[in-house]
Amino acid sequence: MNGEDLKARVFGKLEATHQAAPLLARLSTDEKNRALESMADALLRQQYAILAANQGDVEAMRDSGETGARLERLTLTLDRIQDMVSGLRQVVNLPDPIGEIMESFERGNGLQISKVRVPMGVIAVIYESRPNVTVDSAALALKTGNAVVLRGGKEAMASNLALVAALQEGLFNVGLPKEAISYVDEPSRESVDLILGADKLVDLAIPRGGAGLIAKVKEISRVPVIETGVGNCHVYVHEAANLDMATRIVLNAKTQRPSVCNAMETLLVDEAVLRNHPEWFTSLAEALLQRRVELRLDQQSFELAAEQPSAPSDLIRHATEADYESEFLSLILAVKAVRGLADALSHIAKYGTKHSEAIVTGDAKVAEEFLLAVDAAAVYHNASTRFTDGSEFGFGAEIGISTQKLHARGPMGLRELCSYKYIVRGEGQIRE
Amino acid sequence: MNGEDLKARVFGKLEATHQAAPLLARLSTDEKNRALESMADALLRQQYAILAANQGDVEAMRDSGETGARLERLTLTLDRIQDMVSGLRQVVNLPDPIGEIMESFERGNGLQISKVRVPMGVIAVIYESRPNVTVDSAALALKTGNAVVLRGGKEAMASNLALVAALQEGLFNVGLPKEAISYVDEPSRESVDLILGADKLVDLAIPRGGAGLIAKVKEISRVPVIETGVGNCHVYVHEAANLDMATRIVLNAKTQRPSVCNAMETLLVDEAVLRNHPEWFTSLAEALLQRRVELRLDQQSFELAAEQPSAPSDLIRHATEADYESEFLSLILAVKAVRGLADALSHIAKYGTKHSEAIVTGDAKVAEEFLLAVDAAAVYHNASTRFTDGSEFGFGAEIGISTQKLHARGPMGLRELCSYKYIVRGEGQIRE
Numbered sequence: 063m064n065g066e067d068l069k070a071r072v073f074g075k076l077e078a079t080h081q082a083a084p085l086l087a088r089l090s091t092d093e094k095n096r097a098l099e100s101m102a103d104a105l106l107r108q109q110y111a112i113l114a115a116n117q118g119d120v121e122a123m124r125d126s127g128e129t130g131a132r133l134e135r136l137t138l139t140l141d142r143i144q145d146m147v148s149g150l151r152q153v154v155n156l157p158d159p160i161g162e163i164m165e166s167f168e169r170g171n172g173l174q175i176s177k178v179r180v181p182m183g184v185i186a187v188i189y190e191s192r193p194n195v196t197v198d199s200a201a202l203a204l205k206t207g208n209a210v211v212l213r214g215g216k217e218a219m220a221s222n223l224a225l226v227a228a229l230q231e232g233l234f235n236v237g238l239p240k241e242a243i244s245y246v247d248e249p250s251r252e253s254v255d256l257i258l259g260a261d262k263l264v265d266l267a268i269p270r271g272g273a274g275l276i277a278k279v280k281e282i283s284r285v286p287v288i289e290t291g292v293g294n295c296h297v298y299v300h301e302a303a304n305l306d307m308a309t310r311i312v313l314n315a316k317t318q319r320p321s322v323c324n325a326m327e328t329l330l331v332d333e334a335v336l337r338n339h340p341e342w343f344t345s346l347a348e349a350l351l352q353r354r355v356e357l358r359l360d361q362q363s364f365e366l367a368a369e370q371p372s373a374p375s376d377l378i379r380h381a382t383e384a385d386y387e388s389e390f391l392s393l394i395l396a397v398k399a400v401r402g403l404a405d406a407l408s409h410i411a412k413y414g415t416k417h418s419e420a421i422v423t424g425d426a427k428v429a430e431e432f433l434l435a436v437d438a439a440a441v442y443h444n445a446s447t448r449f450t451d452g453s454e455f456g457f458g459a460e461i462g463i464s465t466q467k468l469h470a471r472g473p474m475g476l477r478e479l480c481s482y483k484y485i486v487r488g489e490g491q492i493r494e
Numbered sequence: 495m496n497g498e499d500l501k502a503r504v505f506g507k508l509e510a511t512h513q514a515a516p517l518l519a520r521l522s523t524d525e526k527n528r529a530l531e532s533m534a535d536a537l538l539r540q541q542y543a544i545l546a547a548n549q550g551d552v553e554a555m556r557d558s559g560e561t562g563a564r565l566e567r568l569t570l571t572l573d574r575i576q577d578m579v580s581g582l583r584q585v586v587n588l589p590d591p592i593g594e595i596m597e598s599f600e601r602g603n604g605l606q607i608s609k610v611r612v613p614m615g616v617i618a619v620i621y622e623s624r625p626n627v628t629v630d631s632a633a634l635a636l637k638t639g640n641a642v643v644l645r646g647g648k649e650a651m652a653s654n655l656a657l658v659a660a661l662q663e664g665l666f667n668v669g670l671p672k673e674a675i676s677y678v679d680e681p682s683r684e685s686v687d688l689i690l691g692a693d694k695l696v697d698l699a700i701p702r703g704g705a706g707l708i709a710k711v712k713e714i715s716r717v718p719v720i721e722t723g724v725g726n727c728h729v730y731v732h733e734a735a736n737l738d739m740a741t742r743i744v745l746n747a748k749t750q751r752p753s754v755c756n757a758m759e760t761l762l763v764d765e766a767v768l769r770n771h772p773e774w775f776t777s778l779a780e781a782l783l784q785r786r787v788e789l790r791l792d793q794q795s796f797e798l799a800a801e802q803p804s805a806p807s808d809l810i811r812h813a814t815e816a817d818y819e820s821e822f823l824s825l826i827l828a829v830k831a832v833r834g835l836a837d838a839l840s841h842i843a844k845y846g847t848k849h850s851e852a853i854v855t856g857d858a859k860v861a862e863e864f865l866l867a868v869d870a871a872a873v874y875h876n877a878s879t880r881f882t883d884g885s886e887f888g889f890g891a892e893i894g895i896s897t898q899k900l901h902a903r904g905p906m907g908l909r910e911l912c913s914y915k916y917i918v919r920g921e922g923q924i925r926e
Binding site: 084087088167169173175180261265266280281286287288304307310313314411429434438440441442444445446448449454455456466468469471472481482483484487488489490491492493 | 615872918925
């Protein structure tokens with residue numbers, strides 16, 4: 063296909079979605095909930111067609127030699143489809159943020175001004191080969207009265223098209239236009255460029271995926287972007303920490319689900335702790351090694367960890383600068399001894415990605431200083447970084463975790479998919 | 495200078511400002527207010543040096559043949575410097591948004607979560623040749639604990655450098671680093687590209703200027719941008735309007751200050767009004783023509799306006815498609831007859847820039863329908879569009895009027911220059 067045809071096709075789709083947006087914005091909560099139920103029903107009805115389409119994607123990826131986590135994330139099962147259906151039904155039960163009066167005030171001249179929550183309009187979601195993102199994104203967009211343009215990775219194209227066909231059938235069955243949820247089925251990278259250049263048709267772009275995808279989207283987009291997800295998170299064990307608590311938090315933050323962005327990547331330990339309680343550190347190291355966590359240690363912590371008689375040598379090595387910069391997303395932990403709070407803060411300022419940062423300490427003053435000074439979406443005192451999550455924060459669902467400061471920070475729930483407008487009611491006021 | 499030198503210089507400045515940001519973020523309200531007072535004092539002390547520098551800029555612009563509004567906006571006087579000083583002192587009196595607890599809640603597991611307002615960090619302001627933007631932007635950034643990088647048009651470079659030198663002297667006198675307010679004194683366009691590419695050092699970019707500048711910034715920036723200002727605003731006179739009120743609102747919205755973004759550009763009038771009250775329209779046209787407003791009329795309204803015996807023919811012509819698309823920012827008004835609310839809404843959806851839109855009607859139901867359906871930062875019933883403004887909304891000061899939907903919409907005051915973070919206090923909670 064030549065460039066002009068591609069452009070016409072992508073813009074045609076974006077135009078149609080843009081046209082559908084005002085209708086979506088006007089739906090009542092009941093109408094939106096009925097649509098979500100109908101989408102859930104259609105997914106169930108179409109489950110075997112979806113699995114068949116997915117099987118083709120999975121086989122193609124396997125043929126290309128892929129065997130790891132990507133293949134696993136691409137693969138759908140009846141259980142996973144059931145999870146999507148449950149996800150849709152959970153969104154039904156969340157409160158509808160649209161129409162909420164956020165503020166209301168009267169001016170001296172009698173003008174009545176209300177700040178009212180409204181949809182963004184059209185949201186574009188650019189993602190990789192996880193088909194569940196298709197259903198999640200469509201559900202959250204619909205509940206917030208937004209139209210959505212989806213563009214997933216080409217490896218998941220058949221799966222995504224089958225899912226979107228089911229979601230659109232759900233819309234059709236309640237009399238809504240299928241363009242409210244549209245999928246750009248063009249495998250070329252150019253199609254992404256076209257979506258991200260269409261600032262008259264798309265109000266917000268959300269990249270969901272790895273650091274490479276996010277950087278690419280930020281680079282080319284004219285549409286406002288929310289950056290999500292990269293988390294090089296730290297736990298800092300302060301001199302005055304309850305060390306049993308520190309052990310529990312470190313093990314949880316590193317091992318409970320290491321592949322996600324709110325998992326810990328570097329442990330910072332006060333030198334005083336290593337000096338005064340070396341036995342605590344060696345037993346922590348032992349517990350980590352037992353859980354097959356590979357340790358990348360600075361000199362001080364290395365000496366203590368290597369003392370362990372049972373230390374498996376393949377899991378212990380010296381840390382490099384690159385380790386402190388890494389979001390491992392796996393069972394690898396960098397460790398660094400620091401000289402007190404100031405040193406910990408400057409390490410976090412240098413290497414952190416403004417996602418989630420924790421301190422373990424019994425000293426309330428030090429804790430408050432840490433909470434104030436650290437620039438991150440979520441800062442923790444005596445708790446695991448793993449709590450940075452829409453459900454854990456009580457938002458019910460999330461479309462991602464923002465690591466930028468504009469618009470939304472941390473877990474993004476339904477309210478974060480909304481904008482607002484000012485409604486001004488007068489009696490003929492003019493400006494003097 | 496070669497590209498590498500330029501890059502090193504610009505990045506050196508951005509790095510220094512980035513380094514200063516955490517200190518700014520931690521200042522108390524009193525410390526920030528003392529800095530603002532000190533900046534005001536320094537401006538007054540330096541006023542003749544500032545005027546001397548400005549004179550050079552003004553002469554260079556005049557030599558280049560410029561005589562109009564741009565020259566006028568560039569020119570400083572003792573009165574204008576006094577206005578800047580008063581502006582700084584007004585910002586002292588505004589409430590400090592930083593540290594405000596926006597929400598606070600406890601989760602079932604005992605975690606205490608607070609959403610706290612924090613500075614953005616580093617804000618870059620890219621603007622043209624209005625030196626007052628330099629002082630405004632620095633004042634609003636400082637009050638919100640943000641460091642700021644300024645890059646104005648090269649025609650105003652000497653003026654801006656003199657102003658920034660005074661502002662930095664003010665910072666120095668209260669012991670604050672001058673890098674908190676920095677000016678990129680590189681005339682090349684490349685320096686703007688470098689600032690907007692530095693997404694690790696700059697948290698937010700705000701273009702302040704014409705549509706060309708804004709489009710350019712959106713195109714090249716990797717830093718999140720807030721789009722401000724372009725306003726193709728409409729006033730819709732509905733069939734059930736109080737026509738005297740309509741006249742007052744139309745004259746105000748068009749002529750009170752035609753050069754600004756919240757001025758009306760197109761008048762939409764119900765056909766029923768033209769049919770049933772032609773005398774109202776001809777007298778409105780007469781009032782507009784008396785104020786030297788050029789009218790660009792569709793066929794129906796043209797016929798009525800041309801009936802005017804005294805109509806000066808140089809001020810009346812037929813409207814073209816381009817007129818409805820134009821933000822005139824001058825004494826020109828496009829007029830279009832519409833067939834009721836639906837027709838008005840679709841005209842606004844097609845040509846509006848989501849800035850400010852007004853309806854004049856006595857029918858409350860029609861008004862509510864308009865307020866709900868129109869997608870704009872501010873929607874008005876029976877009031878002039880000219881009220882979309884930070885002071886008119888009671889925000890005390892504004893850095894611009896956002897026409898995008900991400901983060902902030904409409905007048906942007908101090909709160910809109912802030913982000914937030916989640917502070918989470920626990921007692922050893924881990925995720926199950």
